[in-house]
Amino acid sequence: MAKRIVIDPITRIEGHLRIEVELGEDGMVRDAYSSGTMVRGLETIINGRDPREAWVFAQRVCGVCTTVHAFASIRSVEDALGIVIPPAANLIRNLMIAQQYVHDHVMHFYHLHALDWVDVVSCLKADPAATSALQQKISPWPNSSPGYFADVQKKIQAVVDSGQLSIFANAYWGHPAYKLPPEVNLMAVAHYLEALDWQARATKIHIIFGGKNPHPNFVVGGVPMPIDLDSDTALNAERLSIIDDSIKEIQAFVDQVYLPDVLAIAPFYKDYAGIGGGLGNFLTWGEFPSGDIRDLKTLMVPRVAILGGDLNNLIEPDPNDASMMQEFIAHSWYQYQGGDQIGLHPWQGETTFNFTGPEAPYEQLNVEGKYSWLKAPRWNNTPMEVGPLARVLAMYATGHAQTKELVDLTLKTLDAPASALISTLGRTAARAIETKVFSDALRTTYDDLVTRIKAGDTKTFNSEKWEPISWPASAKGFGFMEAPRGALGHWIVIENGKTANYQMVVPTTWNATPRDPQGQLGAYESSLIGTPMAKPEWPLEILRTIHSFDPCMACAIHLTDAGGEDLGDVAVGLSVCGV
Template sequence: MSERLVVDPITRIEGHLRIEARMAADRIAQAYSSGTSVRGIETILKGRDPRDAWAFAQRICGVCTLVHGIASVRAVEDALRIELPTNAQLIRNLMIGAQYVHDHIMHFYHLHALDWVDVVSALSADPKATSELAQSISGWPKSSPGYFADTQKRIKTFVESGQLGIFANGYWGHPAYKLPPEANLMAVAHYLEALAWQRDAARLHAIFGGKNPHPNFVVGGVPCAIDLDSDSAINAAKLAQVQGIIESMLTFVDQVYVPDTLAIAGFYKDWGTRGEGLGNFLCYGDLPAGGLMDPSGFLFPRGVILNRDLSTLHPVDLHDQSQIQEFIAHSWYDYDSGNDQGLHPYDGETNLEYDGRGGVKPPYRQLDIDQGYSWMKAPRWNGKAVEVGPLARVLMLYASGHAQTTELVEMTLGKLDLPVEALFSTLGRTAARTLETKILVDAMQGWYDALVANIKSGDTSTFNPRLWEPSSWPRQARGAGFMEAPRGALGHWIVIQDGRIANYQAVVPSTWNAGPRDTHEQPGAYEAALQDNHQLADIKQPIEILRTIHSFDPCIACAVHLTDPESGGELQIKIS
């Protein structure tokens, strides 16, 4: 009889995720992913003014705030056919790019690095040898022996006090850790530096959006005016601040993030054969050079890759109700029309499954994998399970012949002495996040230069008022707002009736990746990845599960959605 291994909660993520694995000796035979937290934003939006939707949609998550705001205003703009001024599109691109750079660096160092870096091992490192290692891979100025000796003292103080704080409860000393002490010390030093660096990176959102997190947006453009001579608008001084932030991001990416990724990956090349699973990848595309109506001008291409075939990108249509559907055969929901079929988000429902005792499901002790076992739905593209996220985007760029991506991928594979097949793995997923950060921070300079040139030409428009008044809207309208969030393909679908929201559904990256099995028992991306060549060194400390799950950068708060229609939208869960 197989043993069931439960990891609940998965930590260092946003939200609550439970993983159950059925073991065959020390290998994972089957895995099950369950979102165990709940939210109700979509139903809260019903009946409201579509122009206000973004302010509510941003609260879906405390991490992915900007991306939900962008997807929401794009959904309304798509429904009402509103085009953006050039400046507004460039400013949105800059804000999206800043979100990526900030998010990916924070994920690598603070959410994922400790799966590969043994903090306690850094205590035995030689600071001089650590300095030599750091200087051999980068020109980052903070790399002297004295600097690393000071960092080592800080770690020692944590350990000796018995208050490890952010480093508590790690699997320190686990046999799966492979870095030498000096590499561990270097990585921990950069972990601490990144904590301080992120403060400056977040300022770009505040300049253009008024605050961070939850920056402001507006349907039809951006809320900031441009006037080079005004203190209350985007002026020359604020543009200079943006340029400084971009330069700071570029320096950290080039001299810290990219070299660290390559250095750490070199000790874990065996992870280039683990953790793929599906072999199918989806990207909505994003970061337009012009308008959103022309995907050919997107930096990230739109398409689907099936069965690792990089020679063909299948087209994606967010309005085609046969392409994107959500299934609930293994979710804690009920569809009015039956639970064996999928629904397109335009027709999406979030009806609870009741337990027959006056409460809603769960409670549970172990997941009932033959029935519903997650608050997440199971999205599918043309009936197929797909993976979304940095790996999907880099594969799309690589498959489409994007020159910089091709150069970066071949450089990475060459330095690590790995075949192209290693891209389809846990290691490949982590490396892809780093490479796309480099691509984006370089693109940000181009968007900034274009914005400055456009302003100098005399164009200061940041808002399109067309169709702003509801009296000019069609009586019925519906739209799909999409974007490539750092974690992957994000879609918001809106149905407008008589100037109000009649239905609103969000299908987020972690729903695509972390969702349960569907009607045809196809596993989601997390489940399939864990079932792909995972052998555990210590079943009581399953760090291998954390490595693969964290490589997706889960955000479960975004992925689950729930409301109780019989209590006016207020959810009450009864635990027996």
């Protein structure tokens, strides 16, 4: 009889995720189930409202994925109403999107994923002088002296001696699957701590253009920040200088800390180039338009579907084709008027709850029935993986020069074939590769914006179709964004000036999907099949693969008093996510 391993909750993610796996006698995962254990329903709040304010609610899907939902929402309305934003506004949006990528990916690597590979307690055995020599060998990062690493080691020693590991608690330190030398562990822990400070400085672009972070301000038709070099309340020379300095600091950390760390750690885990590949099917909606977003040729990240890992057969998916883009609920706690076996395109999508699960606590999911609050999106009746790996494969296959150079360099460094990209290690490397590409894009986009401002092109808002009197009685739109975690789509139906239907299909819904009516596994479930486990009671190997996707689930708070009495459920920020 197969042994069932339950991990609930998966930690170091946004939200609540339950993973159950069945182990064979050989200690390898032979089946897996992914369950989103919180309800999502933000769409029902947006319905009936002015579509121009939909983004305000949509961006509060969670505190991490604010910008991406706002842009996808705004783009859906602009698509429905035929609004074209000014070129300067497009550049400002691209700057905000690129900053979101870099900030999110660096935080994910150090604070959510790195500890799957880095044994924090092991760094106490490191020689600070040897760590210093290693740091100076791989990059010119200034924090590299023996004294600096000795001070970091003392901080960790004090935490361990206190008996309370704080942010490093509830981990599997000493697990036999950890392979890094103590010196590499010490270097990575030092950078973990540095990244905590770095992120506060990395958000200045959002703060200037959006007024705050998280939840910056946006507007349908452009951006809310006017450009006037002589004004104290607009984008002026001083603010441009702050953005310039922020980009320099972002690029320095990516080039001198993040990328060298990934390349220093990855060679110790080459076995993960053959673990966690999963579906082999990938989807991107596209990102970084250089012109009108409706012209897909202007996108730096192309719109592509890849089936079976075949990079020579790229398909352009149509998100508005109701026969190809559908969501299923056979194993999801929802109900459709037409029954559980049908699929619905998001424009016809329904959000009706139908919880049929057991009362908590329970030992195992009823995987033969409904077992997740996530729907099962499918393109062409096929489960797809979305995210950094999908984007890097799409850019690599379509000949993006910098991506191709970085991928080839990574494969050469790891002495691995191209097939190794479709794996847990490849997914982690892809995130670092696109971080480099997008951090460099920050610089070129900023330079383009400055050039346009000098030429006098400073318009940032298109008011032509702002008033509902100019709208058609009925309109439909699709708004997309390549969120850090993958392809994000917002579909809106507008009737008589109000939102008649609103549906979001978010990256983690694609990746963490349960089975569909045909029994097809989602990306999480498929990626875990064949994973070897050294100590099933310490399921580190499962965390490595799941974290390589960077899950972002819905959020809620369950309150108890000091005695453990239930005080009720409180929704946080209308969080529902999965980006």
